[in-house]
Structure formats: C-alpha cells, structure tokens
Amino acid sequence: MSDQNSSKSQGLSYRDAGVDMEAGDALVERIKPMAKKTMREGVLAGIGGFGALFEVPKRYKEPVLVSGTDGVGTKLKLAFDWNRHDTVGQDLVAMSVNDILVQGAEPLFFLDYFACGKLSVDTAATVVGGIAQGCELAGCALIGGETAEMPGMYPEGEYDLAGFAVGAVEKSAMIDGRSIQAGDVILGLASSGAHSNGYSLIRKIIDRAGAKASDDFHGQKMTDVVMAPTRIYVKSMLALIAKIKVKGMAHITGGGLVENVPRVLPENTQAVLHRDAWQLPQLFQWLQKNGGVEDAEMHRVFNCGVGMVVILSAADAKAAKAQLESTGETVYQLGEIVERPAGAHQTIVV
Numbered sequence: 001m002s003d004q005n006s007s008k009s010q011g012l013s014y015r016d017a018g019v020d021m022e023a024g025d026a027l028v029e030r031i032k033p034m035a036k037k038t039m040r041e042g043v044l045a046g047i048g049g050f051g052a053l054f055e056v057p058k059r060y061k062e063p064v065l066v067s068g069t070d071g072v073g074t075k076l077k078l079a080f081d082w083n084r085h086d087t088v089g090q091d092l093v094a095m096s097v098n099d100i101l102v103q104g105a106e107p108l109f110f111l112d113y114f115a116c117g118k119l120s121v122d123t124a125a126t127v128v129g130g131i132a133q134g135c136e137l138a139g140c141a142l143i144g145g146e147t148a149e150m151p152g153m154y155p156e157g158e159y160d161l162a163g164f165a166v167g168a169v170e171k172s173a174m175i176d177g178r179s180i181q182a183g184d185v186i187l188g189l190a191s192s193g194a195h196s197n198g199y200s201l202i203r204k205i206i207d208r209a210g211a212k213a214s215d216d217f218h219g220q221k222m223t224d225v226v227m228a229p230t231r232i233y234v235k236s237m238l239a240l241i242a243k244i245k246v247k248g249m250a251h252i253t254g255g256g257l258v259e260n261v262p263r264v265l266p267e268n269t270q271a272v273l274h275r276d277a278w279q280l281p282q283l284f285q286w287l288q289k290n291g292g293v294e295d296a297e298m299h300r301v302f303n304c305g306v307g308m309v310v311i312l313s314a315a316d317a318k319a320a321k322a323q324l325e326s327t328g329e330t331v332y333q334l335g336e337i338v339e340r341p342a343g344a345h346q347t348i349v350v
Contacts (some may be wrong), residue, residue, distance in 0.1 A: 001139055002248070015295060018118065018149075018151025023119045024119060024123050027119065027125060027128075027147055031047065031125070032223040034125075034128055034129055034131075034142070037135055038135040038142045040139065041057050041189060042054050042056065042057050042108060042109070042141070043143060047142075047144060052109070052143040060168055060170060061170060063170065063171075064105075064169050064174060065168055067100065067127065067164070067165065068095075068097070068099040068168060069165070070092070071092065071163070071194075072088050072091045072092050072095070072203045073196055073200075074138075074200045074203060075088060075227070076158075076160070077199070078202075078206075078226065081213075082223050082227070084227045085123050085127050086089040086130055087227050087228065088127060088130060088161065088229075089128060089130020089132070089161075090134035090229035091130075091134075091229055091230045092161050092162075093110055093135055093137075093163060094230035094231065095163065095195075096163050096164065097110070097134075097232060097234055098234070098251040098253075098307075100167045101167075101234050101249070102251050102264065103169060103174055104175040106234075107138045107165050108140055108141070108168055109140055109142075109143040110131070110134075110141065110142050110164065110165050110166075111143060111144045111146075111163070111164045112142070112145040112146075112163050112164075113161065114127060114128070114145065114146070114147045115147075115148040115159060115161075116148070116158070117152065117155065119147065119149040128145075129162070138235075139169070163212055173241075175247070175249060177248035177264035177265060178266075179265055180248050180269055180311050182337055183311060183314055183336070184312060184313055184336065184337040186261075186309060186323070186333070186335045187310040187312070187317065187320060187331055187333055188278060188306035188309055188332040189236075189307055189309075189331060190305060190330035190331070190332070191230075191303045191305055192229065193230075193283055194287075196230050196242070197254045197301070197302065197304075198301045201228065201293075201301055202287060204291070205287050208290060208291065208321040217286070219341075233307065233329070237249070237308070237324075240323050240327075242285065243323060244316050244323065245312060245313065245316060246266040246310060246311070246312050247312050248310075249310050250263060250311075251307070251308040252303040252309060255300065255301075256298070257273060257299045257304060258345065259347075261273075261317050261347040262345075262346035264311070265347075270346055271337055271348075272337075272350060273335040273348070274341050275350065277334045278334065279305070284302060284304050306332065306334065
C-alpha cells in the first residue's frame, strides 16, 4: 500500500479538524476560581453543569425578573489590533447590567458566550477575568457560560462576545418613568470614556488621525483612554434608590444622549440638557476635532461624558447628588424636564 493510500485510511480526530478539547478543559479550570469570587446568595449550582441554578433571594416579596443581553460591538476590533483584551470583559457585563438597572433591578447573575476560530487559553482567560471583575463590580454571580471553538468561522486571533444578565426588582418598586413631569431635574453620572458605543466611528477617526495605541494622550497611553472599560453604576444607583425616589433612568448607550433619554419619558414631556452643565471630556474633544463631527452627531452617537441619566423631583436633586457623590460618582445637574412643545424632539441639548 502506498504512503498516500495509508494516510487516507488513517482516522481523523477533533484536533485534526481544528478543535483542541484539552485547551477548552484548561480554560474551564482557569475560569473556575474567577467565577468563585463572584458567588453570592441565591447560587445553587454554577460553572460546570448543563444548566446553572439560582434561587431568587427570599427577601423579595413580589420579585419581577428583568433580563438583558448585549455584546461589545466593534470595540473588539481595537482589542484585536492593539492586543488589548483585559477591559472588554467588563464592557460586556456593564452593557447588560446597566440596562436592567434603569428599571430598578438588582443584577443577580450573568452568563457569557465566547466564540473563536482557534482557542487561545491565555486570551480567553484574560477576557473572562474582565467579565468576573465586572460581575464583582455589579454584585452579580458569573454563574455560567459557553466557550465555542469553531474553526473557519473567525479569523485567527479574533473572537466574539455576548453576555446575558438577569436581575430582580420588587413589583411595587419598578422604575418606568411614568411619574416624570415638568419641573423634574435631570442628573448625569460621568462616564469612564466612550464605553462600548460609537466604535465604528471611533476606529475611522483613529485611522484618519494616524493614532497608535502607544501614543501619549494627555499623560496616558491612547490605548488606556480608548479601551477604558465601561463604568458600572449598579452599586451606587441601588444605594440611591434605597433612599430617594428615582422617577426614571437612562443608560446612555448606542444612540447617545438624544436617543436614549426619550426611552423613559412620557410622551408629553421633553428633556432639556444644557451643554454648559458639564465639560466635554478630552477624548470626545479629540474625536470631534479629528473627525470633524458636528455637535448634533456627537450627541446622537456618543455618551459625551455622561454614562447614566437620572430623573427625579427637584426637591430631591441636592440630596441625590450628595448621595451619589458619596459612593464615588461624578454628578452633573444636566437640565430639567419641561412640557413638550408640539412636534418637538423629546430630548434637546441647548
């Protein structure tokens, strides 16, 4: 029998097809101690089983479950290009937990999905380390997930991420914006950067400007500024909600300030934001200048330095600002709610 015929008759393995099961097992072992640090009340069974088990804490009398899912978007392209994988995991958690937070929900647990063409245990472990860090910041358990190695589906060195958060809120304490009315005050919580939105435009501006990861940006590396992880507002906002009546909240994600705030407003109201109420952070100034981006487009695409908006009665504004600042937030009094003029946009920046 010829060598050619002999090779054809040899059996194939999963490794021959490009899937390294040993690497997958090694990653699970690396993840377990990370996940263990996030455990909290309610976890009955986590990493390793076919399904994760969680019991809603008994302190809830009428719990309503609130769920959210998201990814990191094209910020991942910069993670690949700049070999910067330590922050996108926190981004993944933040995008979902901040979303469910706006309805007053306490995040309970989180699951992640990591997909790649060829598994690098070190890269995946770095990403999951960021996810675990995000879960700790949000007070939720990293209860499970999936790592999918799919040869031929992704270019070498690239991966995709998705995340899923589930939280709970008392039915009587849900925040839905219905009580918002003219005269209410709008507070803004500072963002940590661009968070995880607008990166298709950010990447284009970076290319146009010829910026590099190692470039100096006002005393920091460009990569540290552009890849700063999304701020997680869970603990500071839950502490506020426990003390002061919050009427509405908006997580400033895709759609920026002018498209996210209307999502919590009654039809007859308008949010008026004053551009002199806060200073546009240096990153956004750089993006606007180097991209020639108009003000209206900036407000529609980016958070412009405000990652979370909080709406409450004017009588509560001073106490709310002090409470948030006591938990480490930078807070701006952005503007006020007014009666909406006929045909006017629900959020304007003046």
